[in-house]
Amino acid sequence: MIFLIDFTPIKPDFGLIFWTTIIFLIFWLMIGKFAFRPIAAALKKRESDIQGSLDEAKRVRQEMANLKAENEALLVQAREERAHILKEAKDAGNKLVEEAKIKAKEEAQKIVASAKEQIENQKMAAITDLKNQVGAISLEIAEKVIRKELKGNAEHEAFVNGLVKEIKLN
Amino acid sequence: MHRYILSFIFLLCFSVFAISQNEHEPQNGGQPAGEQPANMEEQHGDPGVIDHQAHGEASHDAGCGEQAEHEFDPGATAFHHIADQNIYSIGPWSLPLPCFLYAPDHGWSVFSSGKFHADAHGNGHVAIDKYVLVEGMVQRIADPSFPDGEVEVAHHPYFQKVKKEDGSEKEAAFICYESKLYPAEDRSTADGGLFGGGITSFYDFSLTKNVTSMIFIFALLSWMFLSIAKAYKTRDGMAPKGVQGFIEPIFLFIQDEVAKPFLGHKWEQYLPFLMALFFFILGLNLFGQIPFLGGSNVSGNLAVTMVLAIITFLVVNLSGNKNYWEHILWMPGVPAWVKVILTPVELLGVFIKPMTLMLRLFANITAGHMVMVIFVSLIFVFSNNGLNVGAGYGTAVGSTLLTLFMMTIELLVAFIQAFVFTILTASYIGAATEEAHH
Numbered sequence A: 001m002i003f004l005i006d007f008t009p010i011k012p013d014f015g016l017i018f019w020t021t022i023i024f025l026i027f028w029l030m031i032g033k034f035a036f037r038p039i040a041a042a043l044k045k046r047e048s049d050i051q052g053s054l055d056e057a058k059r060v061r062q063e064m065a066n067l068k069a070e071n072e073a074l075l076v077q078a079r080e081e082r083a084h085i086l087k088e089a090k091d092a093g094n095k096l097v098e099e100a101k102i103k104a105k106e107e108a109q110k111i112v113a114s115a116k117e118q119i120e121n122q123k124m125a126a127i128t129d130l131k132n133q134v135g136a137i138s139l140e141i142a143e144k145v146i147r148k149e150l151k152g153n154a155e156h157e158a159f160v161n162g163l164v165k166e167i168k169l170n
Numbered sequence B: 001m002h003r004y005i006l007s008f009i010f011l012l013c014f015s016v017f018a019i020s021q022n023e024h025e026p027q028n029g030g031q032p033a034g035e036q037p038a039n040m041e042e043q044h045g046d047p048g049v050i051d052h053q054a055h056g057e058a059s060h061d062a063g064c065g066e067q068a069e070h071e072f073d074p075g076a077t078a079f080h081h082i083a084d085q086n087i088y089s090i091g092p093w094s095l096p097l098p099c100f101l102y103a104p105d106h107g108w109s110v111f112s113s114g115k116f117h118a119d120a121h122g123n124g125h126v127a128i129d130k131y132v133l134v135e136g137m138v139q140r141i142a143d144p145s146f147p148d149g150e151v152e153v154a155h156h157p158y159f160q161k162v163k164k165e166d167g168s169e170k171e172a173a174f175i176c177y178e179s180k181l182y183p184a185e186d187r188s189t190a191d192g193g194l195f196g197g198g199i200t201s202f203y204d205f206s207l208t209k210n211v212t213s214m215i216f217i218f219a220l221l222s223w224m225f226l227s228i229a230k231a232y233k234t235r236d237g238m239a240p241k242g243v244q245g246f247i248e249p250i251f252l253f254i255q256d257e258v259a260k261p262f263l264g265h266k267w268e269q270y271l272p273f274l275m276a277l278f279f280f281i282l283g284l285n286l287f288g289q290i291p292f293l294g295g296s297n298v299s300g301n302l303a304v305t306m307v308l309a310i311i312t313f314l315v316v317n318l319s320g321n322k323n324y325w326e327h328i329l330w331m332p333g334v335p336a337w338v339k340v341i342l343t344p345v346e347l348l349g350v351f352i353k354p355m356t357l358m359l360r361l362f363a364n365i366t367a368g369h370m371v372m373v374i375f376v377s378l379i380f381v382f383s384n385n386g387l388n389v390g391a392g393y394g395t396a397v398g399s400t401l402l403t404l405f406m407m408t409i410e411l412l413v414a415f416i417q418a419f420v421f422t423i424l425t426a427s428y429i430g431a432a433t434e435e436a437h438h
Helices: A014-149 A154-166 B002-029 B074-082 B209-234 B243-289 B302-318 B322-329 B336-382 B389-433
Strands: B087-090 B093-096 B098-103 B107-112 B126-128 B131-134 B137-141 B150-152 B158-163 B169-177 B180-185
Touching (some): A014 A154, A014 B302, B074 B336, B087 B209, B098 B137, B131 B169, B209 B243, B243 B302, B243 B336, B243 B389, B302 B336, B302 B389, B322 B389, B336 B389
Antiparallel strands (some): B087 B093, B126 B131, B126 B150, B131 B137, B137 B180
16 A cells, blocks of 8 residues: 555645635525524524413412412302301391290280280170179069068168179179 | 443444454555566656656556555555545445546646546546546646546556655655656645645646535535424424424524623624534534544545634624724733734734634544544554454454544544634634723
8 A cells, every 4th residue: 555645634725725615605604594593583582482481370370379369268258158148047037936926925915815805894794784684683673572562662772772783793 | 231232342343344344455455466566766856757668668557667565654544544535435435526627727627536447545547638546636747748638547656755845855646657757746735835735737626525525514404404494483382303302402502602601792693603613513523423434534624624714714803893903903001012012912813813723623633533543553553464364353352442432532522623613713703892891
């Protein structure tokens, strides 16, 4: 094997200079314009998108937390209200029943009282009637008796009537 | 765990097999001893045509005497493997590449390097318009007496030491045609003679192995990034998937760790440049590390890193603001006599910065490629160039492990060097565009 002891890579050859210049400039300008810039722009856009999404997620989560807290508070309030309402209703029911009972009692008492009064009245009427009858009967009796004994004695008659009046049944 | 161990053993066996396949190659593919031409005396001081008709043989191959047999030289092997070539060899196959050659005295020559009819070592035996293929690289015979068009030449070039003008010796290739040796010239290089190159009789604008690899990486990266960009559009609002998910962390790493910290609010303006630099260098670095795929040393070639450094230099200095130039030319806030010292230093720094970028990438990647070739070369060194097969197999195991280790390191280096180039560029741009704050 024969070799030239010649370190050629250090001798810049015009052809290689020419081609390197052309190829590199085309690569820089073409790929720079159609690939590097669009890629950088896409990466930048994605970066801001991701940041935006993260911020949005954070915000939404905060909002959700707020909403949840609100809901919970609302729920607690509703529960309290329900209990309150239930209690009120119960109370009202109880009151109504109580009132009805009292009223019924009063009514019953009233009825009983009025019945008693009526009975009393009837009794009194009956007694009066009876007294009158007894008086009349007694008068008749006394008339008959007196007619027999004392005929037409007004003094006696008044005395007897007075006696009759004094008679009290019970 | 068992799976990993098994696959490791499998890889090891495969590597040893592949290496031992290569090991036989010099024996089979090299010149058999019987056909070796007679030893040739070294010629000094005459780079011109050397007449060897004294031998009197008309055959193309033997017409110029015997080629001296060379010892196996791991350094030279490594230099050969990391060099750019006009053919693309993958294993035993060599793919021809288009050649665009320009000689000021002849004009353009365009043809496929397959026309050279190169052998397994990349030596062509056909000359086309005075161009010949030597060790996979196009060279040109500047001699006007050599005929144009397609001519058949000797099957292998002859190497001789020639004295250069400054008195130093240099090994040069000679092509044998009709029993005459013609010196073949290297292509022109832009080092101004600093590293032994310079302007010669022709310029090579061919789609060489490095250019082809670069185009392939360019196409691959383009397809990848365009489909990723499309994926971001069509899969908007969805998680990244497939290659998109693979590239995204790397992209974000460069964007968030390199572009944003150094460039401040101007990062978007320079992002495409930094990304292009990073992925281009990374792609080339990694492509060179793929075994059995030619191991193109693209980002380890000074021409490539020079272009990247010059573009970086232009981007940095063209985006430099008033504040930047003020700090270079007339540093505010220091005594006048310090300014006189500081200004030349700062001016030098403007040029040294891209130069270090260029050399750092070049040296790291080239060194990585060389180390691996040299580890594999150890097999041939210890097996005494294929004569001692047992020692060769023994060394193969050790050097396979070493090479595997180096390849792992090189994967890291590929990433680190691309990253370092990009982050330094970002810091230079950042310094050039920084607003005054005092």
